[in-house]
Amino acid sequence: MNNKEKLTQHISQQFNQDLEAVRSNFLAMGGLVEQQVLDAMKALVDVNVELAEAVIKNDSRINRMEIEVDEELMRIMALRHPAASDLRLVVAIGKSVTDLERIGDEAFKIARATVALYKEGESPRGYAEARSISARVSEMLHDVLDAFARFDAKAAFEVMKADSYIDREYEAAMRSLITYMMEDPRSISRILNVMNVLRSLERVGDHARNIAEQLIYMVQGIEARHTDYDEIERRLSQI
Template sequence: MDITSGHHSQHISRQFNKELDALKTHLMAMGGLVERQVQDATTALLEGNGHLAEEVCNKDHDVNAMQLQIDDECTQILARRQPAASDLRLVLAVTRAASDMERIGDEANKIARHALSLIDEGYQTNGFIEVRRISQQVRDMLRNALTAFARFDTSLALNVLHTDESVDSEYRSSMRALVTFMMEDARSIGPILNIMWVLRALERIGDHANNLAESVIYLVKGLDIRHTALDELDEKELDS
């Protein structure tokens, strides 16, 4: 059975309904935190803001704690309620999503640490157009994936999947440009290597946002598309 934002299983037990609602609320709160972490990490890098980068590193523990809380709630629901059908898909999708968001938090932490390294070296970071471009794309992906999860919106989730292909292409192009830059100026090798690791972290954030979108489709349609090529997806089936 498909589910939508306006329809989800309702139960005789009001407590079960509250538990499911709390689970979704906590996941969205975690999503909001990791979205802010990604934004702050890239801002810290581009603006050379060491204080902001340190804040991102310090908040990584909060992201981890939220994942542990959500995992515990999912375990309790599975053990006590033994959910079936769409309720079971919701719990499993939330578990997957929390794992991906914890990984996004890790990647944001990596970006912040590379920002601190560049700042300590006194390197000017405000001219990296590759980081600006890709960071904006992956932040949009993450925001849309979270919105799709909140609204049970498979069309928006599918849009995220298509955007991931664009991010991968931009990433490869940026890496080639940076390699060329290092070959032309050996003095830039150290700082550029840091930027390459930042771009890798951003590309991984895009991958995890992609996973979130796949979880939405699984939640709503019951379709596991994790190993399905994008051009094989039937948009009509997802929209029906």
């Protein structure tokens, strides 16, 4: 029996309905967070203040969902006393739900920057870079949630590797925008708003990577944090 089958067995036999419910709620929260990021970027690109304000309003819903999942996990810990791979599943969801909430915070910040840009006037630069990074980050978030639903550690590793591409693209975009601000100081305020958007997108990628690391540990017991990619790939290839 492989690790995926063991985890599924834990859900259906040992953790039963309680853990299945919390896992479903976690994935539902992930779906809302994913939509928040998409909506925040659509609001930015389309200069849609109403959509931006809807994203801002929805942030409180994400916060409530985080609290609900945390409370469900605490009940499971108190009543079930999980051990070994069972405990890894509970811990992974507990840590990953925090990353989801922080991704929601970054969507909130992007929406707030959209409102600021609407009031101050659009930025002369940075939208193309924001769209490009947003597409990559949205794909990462979608893929890691899909991997979580399927207990797919190898797919999670692909998400981890994708984060390095985002980091490089982010750094290049920031250098370009800093250069432009130096050439045209009148654009500083508006450029700074776009830089805040880029920073938020880069952090979304970081949080997606964190979830991927937790998933790898949950499914295979491999500690992926601060571990060389070659070593992670070597160990996953042995599975």
